[in-house]
Amino acid sequence: METVLPGRFTARLDTPVVLFLIGMRINRLRTVARWWWFFKSMPAMLKELEARPDSGLLWYRTYLSLPYITVQQYWESFDKLLAYSSDRGGTHFPSWGRYMRELMNDGSVGIWHETYLIEPGKFECVYGNMPVFGLAAAGRHAKAEGRLAGARDRLQI
Numbered sequence: 001m002e003t004v005l006p007g008r009f010t011a012r013l014d015t016p017v018v019l020f021l022i023g024m025r026i027n028r029l030r031t032v033a034r035w036w037w038f039f040k041s042m043p044a045m046l047k048e049l050e051a052r053p054d055s056g057l058l059w060y061r062t063y064l065s066l067p068y069i070t071v072q073q074y075w076e077s078f079d080k081l082l083a084y085s086s087d088r089g090g091t092h093f094p095s096w097g098r099y100m101r102e103l104m105n106d107g108s109v110g111i112w113h114e115t116y117l118i119e120p121g122k123f124e125c126v127y128g129n130m131p132v133f134g135l136a137a138a139g140r141h142a143k144a145e146g147r148l149a150g151a152r153d154r155l156q157i
Helices: 029-050 078-085 092-102 134-138 151-155
Strands: 005-012 017-026 057-065 068-075 109-118 127-130 140-143
Touching: 005 134, 017 029, 017 078, 017 134, 029 057, 029 068, 029 092, 029 109, 057 134, 068 078, 068 134, 078 092, 078 109, 134 140
Parallel strands: none
Antiparallel strands: 005 127, 005 140, 017 068, 017 109, 057 068
16 A cells, blocks of 8 residues: 555656656447457556566556546657657557557547646646555655745646
């Protein structure tokens, strides 16, 4: 279990990071035999990325809120995210191709993603009595005190 750190914390960044949200939606549970392979592909990708510290993946967390499964990921750069997605030798590329051939027109599962560039001084976050989490895990975990105590100051606008 992760260690809960008492108090208020925020994240500090020296360079931009990319927030990548990706997920699937189960549209037809009864067709699970048809799409189960696809459901298992994301854990395989995350395992592959964890084994490659130079991949650019900084941190991730998976959420289940049926019928949705979402993965929150922070990346060093958009270029590294794109490099992974187009790596023909990696897990993603063949999984994506198979999805397009077998499931895209089937409708049994849906997919989505959103990509955001987070620049230093252009974000605001706070974590109270939490383990190191989210942007603070991708960047630097810092006490939310002094000039980092208020939301407006953390956002630097």
